[in-house]
Amino acid sequence: MNFAPLPSVDVASVPADGLVLDVREDDEWAAGHVEGALHVPISNFVARFGEVTEVLAEGRRAYVMCRVGGRSAQVTQYLVQQGIDAVNIDGGMQAWEAAGRPMVTEDGSPAYVL
Template identity: 45%
Template sequence: MQEVTVNQVPEDAQLIDVREADEYSEIRAKGAISIPMSEIVGRVEEIDQDRDIYLICKAGGRSRQVGEYLEQRGIDVINVAGGTDGWIAAGLPTEQ
């Protein structure tokens, strides 16, 4: 699985936030789409596999686990190291 830093995520990336809904509603990377880790199995079809798939969580652990799950199913993904915490610390755009 490829991994990038928060600063390497393209502005128009397909960014999937795998944190739970309450975490996502507090603050998130601008443009991130919520598909919680607990719902990923039933919502895989919502992910556009024709575009690069960037996964983000709080710090990078859950997104790595989801990435491993998706890659076992033949879906290539890119994990965002540092997660939303790193995104905020880097001063990148957020939404609430």
């Protein structure tokens, strides 16, 4: 079989107003995340797929993020198969943090990648 390469971008290519879809688990999200990101853990992604498609109904591109890029690659592949414009963020939150991109927490404590 011939598979198309997974669409991906580096963290520098994610626009400040881009829709980041964070598929990490709750404890990872709580430690630090991209402000304004949509948090849908991969463990319940399929159950919450309708919520994701509502947000993406405006034709926005989803920039899919996890810790290093493995889980987000799975979700990106699934979204692309559903006809949704989605790209995997290479290196995930580790690359985001290393690039000095801003991160936040819900409680205002210092953000870090778990």
